[in-house]
Amino acid sequence: xxxxxxxxxxxxxxxxxxxxxxxxxxxxxxxxxxxxxxxxxxxxxxxxxxxxxxxxxxxxxxxxxxxxxxxxxxxxxxxxxxxxxxxxxxxxxxxxxxxxxxxxxxxxxxxxxxxxxxxxxxxxxxxxxxxxxxxxxxxxxxxxxxxxxxxxxxxxxxxxxxxxxxxxxxxxxxxxxxxxxxxxxxxxxxxxxxxxxxxxxxxxxxxxxxxxxxxxxxxxxxxxxxxxxxxxxxxxxxxxxxxxxxxxxxxxxxxxxxxxxxxxxxxxxxxxxxxxxxxxxxxxxxx
Numbered sequence: 347x348x349x350x351x352x353x354x355x356x357x358x359x360x361x362x363x364x365x366x367x368x369x370x371x372x373x374x375x376x377x378x379x380x381x382x383x384x385x386x387x388x389x390x391x392x393x394x395x396x397x398x399x400x401x402x403x404x405x406x407x408x409x410x411x412x413x414x415x416x417x418x419x420x421x422x423x424x425x426x427x428x429x430x431x432x433x434x435x436x437x438x439x440x441x442x443x444x445x446x447x448x449x450x451x452x453x454x455x456x457x458x459x460x461x462x463x464x465x466x467x468x469x470x471x472x473x474x475x476x477x478x479x480x481x482x483x484x485x486x487x488x489x490x491x492x493x494x495x496x497x498x499x500x501x502x503x504x505x506x507x508x509x510x511x512x513x514x515x516x517x518x519x520x521x522x523x524x525x526x527x528x529x530x531x532x533x534x535x536x537x538x539x540x541x542x543x544x545x546x547x548x549x550x551x552x553x554x555x556x557x558x559x560x561x562x563x564x565x566x567x568x569x570x571x572x573x574x575x576x577x578x579x580x581x582x583x584x585x586x587x588x589x590x591x592x593x594x595x596x597x598x599x600x601x602x603x604x605x606x607x608x609x610x611x612x613x614x615x616x617x618x619x620x621x622x623x624x625x626x627x628x629x630x631x632x633x
Contacts, residue, residue, distance in 0.1 A: 366424040368507065374421035374428075375503055379520065382413030382495060386524070399474025401582040402481055407488035409524075410495025417499065425499070428506045433556035441564045444607075445553045448600045449571035455596035456579050456589075465588060468581035482574060489569035490562065496521050497550055497565035498558050510551075518547025531585050538594035539585065545597035546572055549604045 366374075386409030393405045418425060460467050473481040496517055504513035522543035523529075529536045550568045554561040580589040 366427050370421065370424045371428065371503060371507060374417055374424050375500065377420055378413045378417040378495065378500060378503075381416035382409050382524070385409040385412035385416075399476075402474035402476050403484040403488055408491040410493075411491045414495050414499050425503070428503050429499075429558050430502055430505075430555075430561075431557060432560060438556060438560050438564065441553050441555060441560075442567060444604075445549070445564055445568035446571065448549050448553070448604055449568055449575060451603070452572060452596050452600045453575035453578070455599060456575060456592045459592040459596070460579060460589070463588060463592075465592075467579060469578055471581065473577075473582070481577075485573050485577075486566065486570045489573060490566040492521075493550070493562050493565040493569055496547075497554050498562040501551055502558070502561065514547055514551035515544065517551065518544040521547055528585055534587065535585050535590050538590040542590070542594040542597040545594070545601035548601040549597075552604055552608055 386406045389405040389409055393400055470478040472478055501513050501517040504516055522540045528539035550565040554564040576584045576593055580586055
């Protein structure tokens with residue numbers, strides 16, 4: 347046999363990555379949701395005994411993070427096979443700029459609504475005996491505790507079994523319903539909160555891309571800035587009217603703007619391929 351003859355060469359073993367079964371995927375999601383709810387109840391009970399003012403930092407915000415931990419411990423292989431890969435740091439930077447821009451517009455909208463309606467703005471006041479600067483830092487920590495679960499784990503897992511819009515919507519609805527206290531404040535407040543939460547889910551869900559850490563980073567920054575903007579408007583009484591109405595309307599507007607920009611970018615990305623095809627047809631067409 348010549349050195350280049352490979353007819354009798356046996357192929358080596360090939361490792362084939364098997365995607366998790368649908369049953370395991372939904373089981374992992376079930377563990378996440380149930381463990382998040384259980385952890386949230388425990389944290390609500392612990393809060394009064396912790397000495398931490400819930401206005402400054404609500405411990406229940408770490409319920410989703412504990413839910414992720416429970417899911418990882420029970421379905422590590424399943425979750426590992428579902429989480430998306432990383433994107434470039436340049437794209438992450440662009441996502442951070444985009445989410446900050448959206449939040450700035452949100453803040454401007456609710457501020458304008460308050461000024462026009464004659465509603466007093468709370469501004470950067472102390473919270474729970476803590477300086478406003480400390481409150482801002484604590485809010486970033488709390489936002490991260492939530493986003494580890496919602497946009498970091500739940501949405502990517504759902505994206506493996508449905509369209510991205512459906513995954514974002516399902517995550518947003520679950521996230522909204524998780525805030526049970528909002529639904530005890532009357533029908534108008536409940537509807538406005540539900541609308542605003544699902545709108546924010548669209549903004550955070552579409553602007554966050556890449557790996558688990560990258561998505562959590564972008565979503566946490568957006569979540570944090572939204573919370574700060576709401577506090578500057580209404581303080582700890584963000585469920586009061588008319589403030590919650592302003593928040594819902596502004597949330598819908600920035601969500602619509604996010605989806606519009608995303609659609610335009612998608613069309614622009616597809617255009618070069620279309621122009622190339624048209625050019626090829628023009629060259630090959632008979633004259």
